[in-house]
Amino acid sequence: MALDIEQFICRSDNFGILARDSATGETALIDAPEERAILxxxxxxxxxxxxxxxxxHHMDHVEANLALKKKFGLKIVGPEKEAAKIPGIDETVKEGDTVRIGNQQMRVIETPGHTAGHVSYYFDHAGVAFTADTLFALGCGRLFECKPAVMLNSLKKLTALPLETIIYCGHEYTQSNARFALTVDPTxxxxxxxxxxxxxxxxxxxxTLPTTIAEEMATNPFLRWHDPIIRRNLGMENASDEEVFAEIRKRKDLF
Structure with missing residues (x-):
């Protein structure tokens, strides 16, 4: 069952995504960063x-919710834990819930870290995940509302997806992420x-998107907390996974 995807830039560096079930034509919008670009x-x-x-709930992901709801009469689905902060929300979802888009079944994965209620959406038959501001190409989201251990657990959930899973993220940050990645994993x-x-x-x-879980596992330092070379470069050979991840995130924040 095919999932057709149209990826486009909104605002300055947000990605807008239209995901269409090719069999039925039913279409979902992943977040609503900017009305004009989406229209x-x-x-x-x-x-x-x-x-x-x-x-x-961040504004650069929900800014066009109400305008698009008024224009298309569409339904707005969002994380249960952030329902009060999402304009126009009609239905809440949590870990393990499923939503159908035509013949496609989408599973909700709670991936807090960037925000306390962030979720990712995984279309299992199509092998596609939309991770927004949890997992970026060569990066991960800033920790605005959670401790490093929370984000680490979310990233571990995503890396448990099949290696061939295609990943779409929320922003075009890859080039700057690559420059940082080379500072902790230069060889x-x-x-x-x-x-x-x-x-x-x-x-x-x-x-620079999409990417895959396999590509991120091989190159994204935020998924390579276990790697002995990175640990040696950080001087943290015997540290815990959480300590290594937290140090990488701290360095990125200051990069």
Missing amino acids: EAVERTGWTPTIILTTH NSALKERAAKIDGLREEGKP
């Missing part, structure tokens, strides 16, 4: 969304090759 994407594709799958040949490829894509004005 342009709807006109360009001819895909009219019937639902918004909200990942978290990683896969990372160096990927960083060069990313520079080329950005020079051509092309997006």
Whole structure:
């Protein structure tokens, strides 16, 4: 069962996503960062969304909720733990809940860390996950509302998905993430090759997403807390996973 995806830039660096079940034409919008860019994407594709799958409450992900609800009469779904902060929400979801988009079944994965109620959406048959501001290409979200251990647990959940899972994230941060990653994992040949490829894509004005769980496991330092070389580079050979992850996140915050 195919899931058609239209990815486009909103605001300055947010990604907007339209996800369409090819069999039925039913379409979901993953977050609603900017009305104008979303309407342009709807006109360009001819895909009219019937639902918004909200990942978290930050304004750059919900700004267009009410305008789009008024225009399309769509349903807004979002995390139960952030319901009071999500404009126009109609239905709440939590860990393990499922939502159908046409013939596609989507599973909710609670991935707090960036915010306390953040969720990711996983379309198991299509093998696609939308991780918004939890997992980025070569990065992870800033810890605004949670301790490092909470985000670490969320990332472990995502890395338990099949390695071939296709990942779409909330922002085009990959180039700066790559520059940071090389400071903690400078001898990683896969990372160096990927960083060069990313520079080329950005020079051509092309997006760096999607990515995959396998690619992130090989190159994303926020998923490589166990790696002995990274631990040695940090001087943390005998530290816990949480301590290593927290140090990498702290360094990124200051980068």
